[in-house]
Amino acid sequence: MQDTTIQATKRAAITNQSQAVSADLIAVVIAVTNGEPRVLTIEQAQALPSGPFELGHRSLQSGLRAWVERQTGHPLGYIEQLYTFADRDRTGDERVQISISYLGLTREEHAERSAAHGWRGWYDYFPWEDHRAGVPSILPDILMPRLQAWAGEADDPDMRHDRWQRVAIAFGFDDRHWNEELVLQRYELLYEAALVAEATRSWDNGNRPSIPGRSMIADHRRILATGIARLRTKIKYRPVVFELMPPTFTLLQLQRTVEALAGRLVHKQNFRRLIEQQDLVEETGETMSDTGGRPAKRFRFRQTVLAERAVAGTKLPISRA
Amino acid sequence: MQDTTIQATKRAAITNQSQAVSADLIAVVIAVTNGEPRVLTIEQAQALPSGPFELGHRSLQSGLRAWVERQTGHPLGYIEQLYTFADRDRTGDERVQISISYLGLTREEHAERSAAHGWRGWYDYFPWEDHRAGVPSILPDILMPRLQAWAGEADDPDMRHDRWQRVAIAFGFDDRHWNEELVLQRYELLYEAALVAEATRSWDNGNRPSIPGRSMIADHRRILATGIARLRTKIKYRPVVFELMPPTFTLLQLQRTVEALAGRLVHKQNFRRLIEQQDLVEETGETMSDTGGRPAKRFRFRQTVLAERAVAGTKLPISRA
DNA sequence: TCCTATTATGCTCACGTTGAGTATAACTCG
DNA sequence: CGAGTTATACTCAACGTGAGCATAATAGGA
Structure with a gap:
C-alpha cells in the first residue's frame, strides 16, 4: 500500500x-x-x-x-x-x-x-414557528418591529437593505410566503440581531429585553433549530413520520402529527390522497370511533415499503408556494 | 446561569x-x-x-x-x-x-x-456512475452478474431476497429506473459484496478480483461517494452549479456541466426553459461563436438571486421517474 | 326519533409543471 | 451554396397539485 x-x-x-x-x-x-x-x-x-x-x-x-x-x-x-x-x-x-x-x-x-x-x-423555544392557528401574533407584534429596527440601525444603506431582505425572506414579511423550513435561518437572524437571550448573555447590555421563547445553555437552542429544520425538510421526502407514530393510527392522527411538525395545516383530502396513493399504509381492518364523528379506519405503516421508499422518496402536501 | x-x-x-x-x-x-x-x-x-x-x-x-x-x-x-x-x-x-x-x-x-x-x-473511481452515453457496459457485463452471485450466496432465502432487492433498487436492475443520487448506496453494496479493493484489502482473499474503478486509501473513496451523492442531490434544488462555472458561459456549457455531475443527459429545450424562467441568469450581450453552429448568447449568473434562491430553491430537469 | 355537529371519505376541476417533440434561425466549413 | 451543427421558439399531452363540493357514518341532545 x-x-x-x-x-x-x-x-x-x-x-x-x-x-x-x-x-x-x-x-x-x-x-x-x-x-x-x-x-x-x-x-x-x-x-x-x-x-x-x-x-x-x-x-x-x-x-x-x-x-x-x-x-x-x-x-x-x-x-x-x-x-x-x-x-x-x-x-x-x-x-x-x-x-x-x-x-x-x-x-x-x-x-x-x-x-x-x-x-x-x-x-416553547420557538413560539414564532407555530402557524397552525394562523400567523402567531408574536410575529407582527414583536418580531417584525424589532427586526425592522435592527435592520434600520445599520450604518451602510446597502447593509440595511441586505439585512431587511434576509429578514423578509426568512420570516415571510412584505407579502412573502412563510417557509416553515427556515427555522435555523430565523433563529440565526434573531441571534445576529441580539434578540434572543443567548446572544446577549456574554457581553453585557442590560437594556435590550429579549423576545419571548425559552432559551437554552450554550448553543443548544441553535442545535434544536437545526434538528427541527432538518425534520421539517425530511418529512416531505422520506417516510420518517412513522417513527413518531404508534403501531396503528388513523389518517387524521397522522395528519395532525405532520401538521405539528410542519407548524402549518394541510388540506385533509389531499393529504389522504397522497398518503394512500403512495401505498405507505394499509388498513388494519379495525376502526376508531371515539373522535366525535364517523369512525375512522385504522392504518398501519407498511414496513415493506421501507426498503424502497427509504431510498425512493415520499411526498407530503405541504405547500411550497 | x-x-x-x-x-x-x-x-x-x-x-x-x-x-x-x-x-x-x-x-x-x-x-x-x-x-x-x-x-x-x-x-x-x-x-x-x-x-x-x-x-x-x-x-x-x-x-x-x-x-x-x-x-x-x-x-x-x-x-x-x-x-x-x-x-x-x-x-x-x-x-x-x-x-x-x-x-x-x-x-x-x-x-x-x-x-x-x-x-x-x-x-475513474466510479465507472458505473456515468450514464451520459447510455448504461455503461460495466453494469450489465460485470456488476450485475457479480452482485447476483453475491445475493445468491446467502444461506437464508430471505436474505437472498433482501440482498437482491437492495441491489436492484440501487443499480436499477429488473426494469427499475436508474437513480443517479444513490451513489453512496451503490458503493456500500459493492463494499458489502467485497467487490471493491478497499473491502478485500485487510483480510486476505486472493481469489476474488475486484471490479474496475480506481480505489483509494482508507475510506476516502466512500467519502468521495458521499460528496458526489450530495452534489447530485443538491444541484436539483440549490443553484450550486454556478460555483463550478466561469464568470460567463453559454446555456449549453451550463447544461454540459449539470450533465457531467448528474451522469445523465437532459432535454435541451426543457433545460433552457427551466433555467430562464427562474431568472437565474442574465444575458451579457456578447455571443460565443466558436462552437460550430449558430452563435450562443453568453450568460452570467445573477448574483442578485443568491440571497433569495440560496434559500428558496432551484430546479433542474433531471428526470425523477 | 330526528336534527345537528363532527369527522370520514369519495370525487371533480382548474391550473401549473414537465417530458417530449416540431420547426426555424444562424452560424462554420468545405 | 449546401451540409452539418448548434441555438432558440413553440406546441402538446400527461400528470401532479391545490381547492372545493358532496355524501357517509357516527354521537349527542332536543
Missing part, C-alpha cells in the same frame, strides 16, 4: 497539537404527543442530552444512545447525524471542543418523569 | 478519557473541466486532501481550507460539511479518530500540477 506518507503525516500531527481535542455528542430527540412536538431535555429544560464521546463507545451513534439513556432513561430508535461544529472551549483552557449533533425520533412512552429531565414542547 | 452542572460534567469527562481523540479534516473538492467532473487528490490520486484539526485553526472550515491549500496549492471557494464519522484508529494505539468531511466546489484554474497531487476524473 502506498499510503505510508499519509499515515506518517497523521501520526506526526497527532503527536503534536491535535490531541487537545474533545468530542461531545448532543442529541435532539423528538416525539409528538397529543399533537404537540416535544424535545427531550435535561437540566430543567435548559439543555439537550449530551456527553463526551469516550473510548468505550463503539461508534458515535452508540455513544449517543448511551448518553441519552443514562441521562433520561429513554431508549432511542431512529437517529441521524445533524451537524458537527467546533468551538474554542468555553471552560478556559486551550482545548478545542468538537460537538457532533444528532436528531433522534421516538414515541413518548416509557419516559420516566423527573425534575431533571423531561419532554418540552418545541414551540 | 444554571449550566454549572453541565459544564462541570463536561470538564470532568474531558479530564478523564475523552482526550484520546484526534480530529481529521477531509476534503472532497470538485471542479468540472471540459465536461468532466474532477476531484482534487493527493498521493498519486489515492487520497483526498486531509489533515488534522489543530489548535491554530479558527474553525473547522478554515482548518480545512488551510490543509487543502498547503497540500495542493488550490484555494477553496464554496464548501459545505458532509459527514462526521469515528473509527478506532488504524495506527494501533487506543486513540479514537474522528473524521469530518467537507464538500468543496471550485473551478480548475490556478491548479499547479505536480506528481503528488492533481485533478482526477471522478468516473
Whole structure:
C-alpha cells in the first residue's frame, strides 16, 4: 500500500497539537404527543442530552444512545447525524471542543418523569414557528418591529437593505410566503440581531429585553433549530413520520402529527390522497370511533415499503408556494 | 446561569478519557473541466486532501481550507460539511479518530500540477456512475452478474431476497429506473459484496478480483461517494452549479456541466426553459461563436438571486421517474 | 326519533409543471 | 451554396397539485 506518507503525516500531527481535542455528542430527540412536538431535555429544560464521546463507545451513534439513556432513561430508535461544529472551549483552557449533533425520533412512552429531565414542547423555544392557528401574533407584534429596527440601525444603506431582505425572506414579511423550513435561518437572524437571550448573555447590555421563547445553555437552542429544520425538510421526502407514530393510527392522527411538525395545516383530502396513493399504509381492518364523528379506519405503516421508499422518496402536501 | 452542572460534567469527562481523540479534516473538492467532473487528490490520486484539526485553526472550515491549500496549492471557494464519522484508529494505539468531511466546489484554474497531487476524473473511481452515453457496459457485463452471485450466496432465502432487492433498487436492475443520487448506496453494496479493493484489502482473499474503478486509501473513496451523492442531490434544488462555472458561459456549457455531475443527459429545450424562467441568469450581450453552429448568447449568473434562491430553491430537469 | 355537529371519505376541476417533440434561425466549413 | 451543427421558439399531452363540493357514518341532545 502506498499510503505510508499519509499515515506518517497523521501520526506526526497527532503527536503534536491535535490531541487537545474533545468530542461531545448532543442529541435532539423528538416525539409528538397529543399533537404537540416535544424535545427531550435535561437540566430543567435548559439543555439537550449530551456527553463526551469516550473510548468505550463503539461508534458515535452508540455513544449517543448511551448518553441519552443514562441521562433520561429513554431508549432511542431512529437517529441521524445533524451537524458537527467546533468551538474554542468555553471552560478556559486551550482545548478545542468538537460537538457532533444528532436528531433522534421516538414515541413518548416509557419516559420516566423527573425534575431533571423531561419532554418540552418545541414551540416553547420557538413560539414564532407555530402557524397552525394562523400567523402567531408574536410575529407582527414583536418580531417584525424589532427586526425592522435592527435592520434600520445599520450604518451602510446597502447593509440595511441586505439585512431587511434576509429578514423578509426568512420570516415571510412584505407579502412573502412563510417557509416553515427556515427555522435555523430565523433563529440565526434573531441571534445576529441580539434578540434572543443567548446572544446577549456574554457581553453585557442590560437594556435590550429579549423576545419571548425559552432559551437554552450554550448553543443548544441553535442545535434544536437545526434538528427541527432538518425534520421539517425530511418529512416531505422520506417516510420518517412513522417513527413518531404508534403501531396503528388513523389518517387524521397522522395528519395532525405532520401538521405539528410542519407548524402549518394541510388540506385533509389531499393529504389522504397522497398518503394512500403512495401505498405507505394499509388498513388494519379495525376502526376508531371515539373522535366525535364517523369512525375512522385504522392504518398501519407498511414496513415493506421501507426498503424502497427509504431510498425512493415520499411526498407530503405541504405547500411550497 | 444554571449550566454549572453541565459544564462541570463536561470538564470532568474531558479530564478523564475523552482526550484520546484526534480530529481529521477531509476534503472532497470538485471542479468540472471540459465536461468532466474532477476531484482534487493527493498521493498519486489515492487520497483526498486531509489533515488534522489543530489548535491554530479558527474553525473547522478554515482548518480545512488551510490543509487543502498547503497540500495542493488550490484555494477553496464554496464548501459545505458532509459527514462526521469515528473509527478506532488504524495506527494501533487506543486513540479514537474522528473524521469530518467537507464538500468543496471550485473551478480548475490556478491548479499547479505536480506528481503528488492533481485533478482526477471522478468516473475513474466510479465507472458505473456515468450514464451520459447510455448504461455503461460495466453494469450489465460485470456488476450485475457479480452482485447476483453475491445475493445468491446467502444461506437464508430471505436474505437472498433482501440482498437482491437492495441491489436492484440501487443499480436499477429488473426494469427499475436508474437513480443517479444513490451513489453512496451503490458503493456500500459493492463494499458489502467485497467487490471493491478497499473491502478485500485487510483480510486476505486472493481469489476474488475486484471490479474496475480506481480505489483509494482508507475510506476516502466512500467519502468521495458521499460528496458526489450530495452534489447530485443538491444541484436539483440549490443553484450550486454556478460555483463550478466561469464568470460567463453559454446555456449549453451550463447544461454540459449539470450533465457531467448528474451522469445523465437532459432535454435541451426543457433545460433552457427551466433555467430562464427562474431568472437565474442574465444575458451579457456578447455571443460565443466558436462552437460550430449558430452563435450562443453568453450568460452570467445573477448574483442578485443568491440571497433569495440560496434559500428558496432551484430546479433542474433531471428526470425523477 | 330526528336534527345537528363532527369527522370520514369519495370525487371533480382548474391550473401549473414537465417530458417530449416540431420547426426555424444562424452560424462554420468545405 | 449546401451540409452539418448548434441555438432558440413553440406546441402538446400527461400528470401532479391545490381547492372545493358532496355524501357517509357516527354521537349527542332536543
